[in-house]
Amino acid sequence: MLGEQMNNILNCKERPQDSLLVWIEKYMKYKINILTRRDIKNKKLLDNATVKIKAGTHSIQELDFYMKQVRKAGLAGTNVYFTVMKKFHLYIENIPMVSLNQIDEDFVSQFLYESTCTLADATKKNHLRVISNFFNYLDKRADCKFNFSLNNWGGLRGNSGVKLPIYLNDKEIKEFMNALEEYRKISYKKSIMVILIEMILHTGMRVHEVVNIRLKDITHDELSYVIKIIGKGNKERFIMIKEDILKFFLTSKTKPELQDNELLFKTKGEAFNQQTVYHHMNNILRLAKLKKGKNGPHLLRHTFATRLYKKTKDLVLVQELLGHENINTSRIYTHFDTARLKEAALIMDDL
Numbered sequence: 020m021l022g023e024q025m026n027n028i029l030n031c032k033e034r035p036q037d038s039l040l041v042w043i044e045k046y047m048k049y050k051i052n053i054l055t056r057r058d059i060k061n062k063k064l065l066d067n068a069t070v071k072i073k074a075g076t077h078s079i080q081e082l083d084f085y086m087k088q089v090r091k092a093g094l095a096g097t098n099v100y101f102t103v104m105k106k107f108h109l110y111i112e113n114i115p116m117v118s119l120n121q122i123d124e125d126f127v128s129q130f131l132y133e134s135t136c137t138l139a140d141a142t143k144k145n146h147l148r149v150i151s152n153f154f155n156y157l158d159k160r161a162d163c164k165f166n167f168s169l170n171n172w173g174g175l176r177g178n179s180g181v182k183l184p185i186y187l188n189d190k191e192i193k194e195f196m197n198a199l200e201e202y203r204k205i206s207y208k209k210s211i212m213v214i215l216i217e218m219i220l221h222t223g224m225r226v227h228e229v230v231n232i233r234l235k236d237i238t239h240d241e242l243s244y245v246i247k248i249i250g251k252g253n254k255e256r257f258i259m260i261k262e263d264i265l266k267f268f269l270t271s272k273t274k275p276e277l278q279d280n281e282l283l284f285k286t287k288g289e290a291f292n293q294q295t296v297y298h299h300m301n302n303i304l305r306l307a308k309l310k311k312g313k314n315g316p317h318l319l320r321h322t323f324a325t326r327l328y329k330k331t332k333d334l335v336l337v338q339e340l341l342g343h344e345n346i347n348t349s350r351i352y353t354h355f356d357t358a359r360l361k362e363a364a365l366i367m368d369d370l
Contacts, residue, residue, distance in 0.1 A: 029161040035119045036112050040079060043104045044072055046156055047082070050100050051089060058093045065092035079108045103149040106134050115231040115249055116290070123293045124167045125317040126227065127154070131169070136348055183354050184321040185311055192322065195220075198307035202299075212299045214268050215284050215291065219316050222258045223323035223341050224248060226316045230291040232283040237269070244269075250342040258340060321352075328352040 032038040051069055059065060068088035076082040086101045110130050111122075127150060135143045147169060154165045187195055203213040218229050228248050236247040243259045250256060284291050297315040304311060304318075311318055320341070328337050328349075338349040 029119050029157065029163055035116050035121070036108070038119055039108055039111065040082065041075065042157060042161065043079070043108060043153075044075060044082060045160065046104065046153055047086060047097065047101055048072055049156065050097055051094060054094055054096045056094065058095070060093035061091070064088055065094060068092065079105055079112075099145060100149050100152075103146050104153060106130075106146075107150065107153075110134065113249075113254075114227055116227055118289075118292070121227060121230075121290070121293045122165075123226070123297050123315070124165075124169060125297065125315045126225075126293065127167060128169060129225070129317065133344070133348055136345070136351075183351060184325075185318060186321040186325045187309070187311075187318065191307075191309055192220075194307045194309060195303065198303050198309075202303050202306060209299070211268070211284065212296070213303075214264065215296065216300060216303065216316065216319065217264050218260060220319040220323060221260050221264060222246075223320045223327070224258065225250070225320065225342070226293045226296050228342075230282075230284055230293065230296065234281045234283060237265075237283070248342065254342065254344075256339065256342050324349070324352045 029042070030038050031041055048069065051065075051072075065088075068085045071085045072082065072089075076085065083101070083105060086097060089097050107130060110133075116122075131143070131146055131150065135146050138146075151167065151169060154163075154167050157163045158165055199213050199217065203210045215229055218224060219226065222229075228250060231249070232246060238245045239262075240259070242262045244262060244265050246258050246260060248256050248258060282290055286292075286295075300316050300318075324337055324341055327340065328334065331337075334346060334349055334353065337343075337352055338346045341349060343349045
């Protein structure tokens with residue numbers, strides 16, 4: 020009985036990525052059982068592959084091998100689901116996290132955007148349907164409360180063109196920063212969260228990147244701090260942040276008993292949960308009386324990227340600082356460059 024209960028725990032393995040693999044296996048076994056079998060060509064091959072999947076694999080590549088056997092046996096419908104789940108596993112494979120509970124709606128929306136930005140709408144809709152179905156499955160089978168609506172994912176073009184990311188304009192940024200100062204005064208715990216949120220606003224970091232920063236990743240450089248970020252695909256990049264945002268907080272982190280490997284932000288010895296950051300972000304937006312939908316901290320990433328491109332007109336810099344693998348992902352921020360639009364409006368004036 021205990022073993023059965025353990026199997027239904029979301030974080031059933033030490034590494035979140037290994038836990039995700041277990042749940043993808045369960046999900047695919049579930050799909051194998053419910054999909055129609057009228058086109059089965061080789062029942063023995065299907066049964067053997069199903070037994071292997073049920074017993075557990077050691078990697079997403081091994082699971083891929085057995086899923087190919089399932090398709091070869093005639094159950095081609097599983098490919099629709101596994102293609103997306105394989106992408107999702109590879110997406111988080113090298114992202115530093117301590118728990119699958121750190122996955123939030125912003126995280127999944129970003130996965131959908133980055134993995135489908137060059138694909139047709141029909142394919143995007145399929146990715147959305149599968150990933151939504153998977154998290155609904157987790158809610159029921161692993162007793163989770165993800166409850167993702169993914170309404171804030173703007174990846175589909177539809178009839179009205181590309182849905183652009185929501186961001187804060189200059190006036191809204193000032194209102195948001197005033198709210199940060201009010202929120203900072205409420206309690207010490209909230210003041211720490213304000214520092215974390217300020218870091219996202221001033222650097223465009225993803226939430227999972229900022230909550231996993233360690234003291235050893237930070238070096239001082241005149242009036243700034245240089246921070247090493249381990250992003251997706253275990254790729255390193257460096258960002259700079261103004262000294263005054265972190266200086267006072269870092270002073271409390273220089274005690275001799277603290278190790279260089281210590282997390283910059285932690286609660287009970289572990290990294291902040293992304294859902295907690297999301298909760299505080301919404302509180303601050305309400306305090307600022309800003310209505311931006313369910314955008315969470317990713318709203319600040321879009322705000323940083325939008326202002327960065329407007330000021331520099333340097334798309335490569337946007338790509339580097341945001342850690343985008345494909346520059347086409349960064350290209351969406353060019354849509355907010357009103358100076359270019361004004362030039363276009365005057366294009367006939369010299370005739």
